[in-house]
Amino acid sequence: MPYTYEHPHPAVTVDCVVFGYDDSDLKVLLIQRAAAPFKWKWALPGGFVRIDEGLEDAARRELREETGLTQLYLEQLYSFGEPKRDPRERVISVAYYALVALADHALRAASDADNVGWFPVTDPPPLAFDHESIVEVALRRLKGKVRYEPIGFELLTRKFTLSELQRLYETILEQALDKRNFRKKLLSMDLLVDTGEIQQDVAHRAARLYGFDEKRYRQLKRAGFNFEL
Amino acid sequence: MPYTYEHPHPAVTVDCVVFGYDDSDLKVLLIQRAAAPFKWKWALPGGFVRIDEGLEDAARRELREETGLTQLYLEQLYSFGEPKRDPRERVISVAYYALVALADHALRAASDADNVGWFPVTDPPPLAFDHESIVEVALRRLKGKVRYEPIGFELLTRKFTLSELQRLYETILEQALDKRNFRKKLLSMDLLVDTGEIQQDVAHRAARLYGFDEKRYRQLKRAGFNFEL
DNA sequence: TCAAAAGTGTTAACCATACACCCATGC
């Protein structure tokens, strides 16, 4: 028992709400716990922050170790610290949320052989700890933020059609959008570049593929532009 | 040395960025540290989270103990966890920000006789730890949030004139607003109630005093209304 | 030739902006 302190210290964890999108469905990434407490229950990927490790570093490390995901959009969400949220000891969890295009990122089996899987955000299984409320907060944040920051693109593959983009927004915001107005608005922002390519292997007229011009966005933003809707 | 753990645990603190507004000036509340590290330096009010205490509870307790402030608008801001941010040991700080009307809340001398004072947010003294960046994040959050949530009212006394409200927004947003348009917009939202009273002791025509109708806001919000600008 | 989704303009309503003068009060 080598670590002693004059005052009691809580443990600190990170937990990640990873949103994935594929084919009109918003999903959340869960792992099945192989150890107590809540053994066999589904939970958010995450774990203890190492003593010399930054919070975001910890979140990225846990994601890599438990799910194989790297290089994703990651942002701090909120910190959860109800005294009784973990039955073992006082644990404060700094939650992050991440966005990822399902088609682009294959899951790797977790290093400790836990099950990993995608679940519909609207109807996830019962979760360990207070993870259900963490998912709820993350979803609220995503819904809010997607309207005034171009983070939706993080959920799509690098090349996408306008219809895919529209379906994504409709899914997240849970409201129908007008096709012509949506296209007008998005194209007028000057953030999408026509790749010149079109969809392959579709059973109808193939749509143009666009890309999100990150560099252009930063430029416009510096000049006072604000992404909206 | 009674508290021992199998793995090293960081310490967890809360720090509060309290914004105050009075007479066209946005201020931040600081206390002067009476103990090392950073002895005599100014810092955000805050302290260690007790082992059985919620995070927001800890923030409110520290504010009460160190500044005498109670009953204020308080919201979690962000968690700061750079490994070296505290020279003593690993400390993760969950930052909160609070809004308060200077005129309504007198400061009490801190229990441990630290100095307490209000400083202009634009030009604060050098701060201990990474508190300058915490203030910066809080200010950014305030500037963003004030546009789409009616939190500005928390910085004003319960009764206020439209000019005071406008000056508040101009101060926070750092931009001039048109008087007639501002009034039209705010009054049309149906969130302000005319108290029937007018300013006293002013050397010019006395302005009507309005109040913010919190209950009405919740009502409208439930019905899909969104406060903006 | 049918099914499925892509792509495309116009109009009307609404909202945001710009703008300047008279009023009430205290000194």
Next chain:
DNA sequence: GCATGGGTGTATGGTTAACACTTTTGA
């Protein structure tokens, strides 16, 4: 009576919202 801020309306331009049909392609 003058200085100070309170209070008020309109016209214009721009933005958003509503709306339906033709095109392309593969099966």
